[in-house]
Amino acid sequence: MGEDDELTYSATGVDIAESEAATAALVDAVGENEGDYAGLLDIGDRYLGLATDGVGTKLLVADALDDYSTVGIDCIAMNANDLVAAGVRPVAFVDYLAVDEPDERFAEQVGEGLAEGADRAGIELVGGETAVMPEVVSGLDLAGTCAGLAAKTAVFPGRAEEGDALVGVPSSGIHSNGLTLARTAVTREGSYADPCPFGDYDTLGEALLEPTRIYTDLLDPMRDHGVHGAAHVTGGGWTNLKRLGDHRYVVDDAFEPQPVFGFVQSLGNVSDEEMHRTFNMGTGFVVAVDPAAAASLAETVDGRVIGRVETGDGVAIRGLEL
Numbered sequence: 154m155g156e157d158d159e160l161t162y163s164a165t166g167v168d169i170a171e172s173e174a175a176t177a178a179l180v181d182a183v184g185e186n187e188g189d190y191a192g193l194l195d196i197g198d199r200y201l202g203l204a205t206d207g208v209g210t211k212l213l214v215a216d217a218l219d220d221y222s223t224v225g226i227d228c229i230a231m232n233a234n235d236l237v238a239a240g241v242r243p244v245a246f247v248d249y250l251a252v253d254e255p256d257e258r259f260a261e262q263v264g265e266g267l268a269e270g271a272d273r274a275g276i277e278l279v280g281g282e283t284a285v286m287p288e289v290v291s292g293l294d295l296a297g298t299c300a301g302l303a304a305k306t307a308v309f310p311g312r313a314e315e316g317d318a319l320v321g322v323p324s325s326g327i328h329s330n331g332l333t334l335a336r337t338a339v340t341r342e343g344s345y346a347d348p349c350p351f352g353d354y355d356t357l358g359e360a361l362l363e364p365t366r367i368y369t370d371l372l373d374p375m376r377d378h379g380v381h382g383a384a385h386v387t388g389g390g391w392t393n394l395k396r397l398g399d400h401r402y403v404v405d406d407a408f409e410p411q412p413v414f415g416f417v418q419s420l421g422n423v424s425d426e427e428m429h430r431t432f433n434m435g436t437g438f439v440v441a442v443d444p445a446a447a448a449s450l451a452e453t454v455d456g457r458v459i460g461r462v463e464t465g466d467g468v469a470i471r472g473l474e475l
Contacts, residue, residue: 160338160421189311189396190235190385191301200303202241206231207296210332211362216292217345218358221259224295225266226273227329230365231387232299233274234438237368238385240309240376241301243274248281248297251290255283263295266364273367309375311382313397313441313462320451321459322371323408324437326363327417330388331431335361335413338421351412360413368438371454375440378450382441386433392475394468397441401465406457410435426473 191202208227215221225248233243248267250260260283271278276299327335339345345358354360368385375383382397394402414435418428428434441462442450451457460470468475 158422159427160334160423161427190238191241193239193241193308195305198305200241200305200308202236202239202301202303202308203298204232204235204301205296205298206235207294208329210336211329212293212295214332214336214345214358214361218356218362220358220362221262221266223266223362223364225263225268226270226364226367227266228295228297229267229270229274229276229299230367231329232297233270233276234365234368234385234387236299236301237372238309238383238438239303239311240307240372240380240383241303242372243276243299243301243369245277245279245300246271246274246297247279248295250281250283251286251294252283253285253287253290253292255285259293263293267297270364270367274369276369307376309380309382311397313382313400313402314443315400315462315464316444317381317441317462318444318447318458319394319402319404319460319462320440320442320447320454320456321404321407321436322368322438322440322454322456323366324386324411324433324435325366326411326413327361328365328387328433328437330433331390332361334421334423334427334431335417338417338423341420351416357416360416363413366437371438371440374450374453375442378442378446378453380440380442380450384439384441386437386439390431390433390475391429391468391470394439395466397462399466401463402460402468403463404460404468404470406459407470408435408457408459425471426475429470429473429475 191204194201208224236243384393447458
């Protein structure tokens with residue numbers, strides 16, 4: 154691929170459609186369970202919610218900069234945020250660190266990040282596992298599982314209603330999705346150690362390592378305002394809104410993307426459509442709620458009303474149809 158060719162996520166090795174098909178095959182094989190962003194287990198008067206996820210290829214940026222201090226925050230965030238999207242309060246977390254060889258220094262940094270992430274999420278770290286697998290893992294991989302609890306009446310219905318308002322909450326940057334595309338773009342003509350031309354980052358790698366925002370503070374306000382459903386804008390970018398049901402989602406006032414997105418788009422010659430199908434583009438969490446409650450919710454969570462739910466299908470944002 155030439156330096157001027159348009160980059161796509163699939164061309165860099167990650168095909169969202171193939172990934173979704175593989176996931177569907179796995180789900181079909183093991184059977185259905187309640188929940189979307191999180192698995193929900195009926196334990197009587199409450200649900201036990203479980204979510205599992207990893208940091209992905211963001212770890213390669215950490216490795217290149219020899220800085221693993223923030224990836225633990227990402228690991229907590231990617232799991233806790235999925236529980237929040239289901240209306241479940243995260244309470245406990247276990248991590249899984251796989252390495253090709255033990256290294257106390259980076260293990261300590263990963264641990265410090267996990268502790269910081271747990272503090273931000275308001276949860277407990279209750280255990281973990283470190284596996285040394287030199288023939289399976291090159292470098293390291295970090296993943297985890299988050300458990301949460303919710304009264305049966307507290308979980309969100311999970312589906313938007315026609316006429317709902319959409320309330321958005323800003324992201325902190327790229328988070329932990331689409332890093333394969335972002336990494337490929339940034340390193341086309343340079344390296345992660347190059348000076349960063351935007352923000353308060355010393356290097357481009359630092360901008361990519363900005364930790365994922367944790368949204369547990371949204372849970373109580375969302376419940377108080379009778380939220381119908383929520384979308385954690387992760388893999389698949391803005392197409393995550395479609396997980397709220399078969400409607401048309403019109404977004405006409407999304408938050409402006411942080412400069413890192415424009416930088417990645419320019420270096421990778423990435424189309425607007427591909428950017429919005431891959432990244433959060435500045436908005437990390439979206440809520441569908443009755444219009445009468447939207448302004449109050451937006452003010453409470455430092456967000457804003459970004460759009461509405463209409464009859465139809467697809468996502469319309471910034472002149473794009475996704």
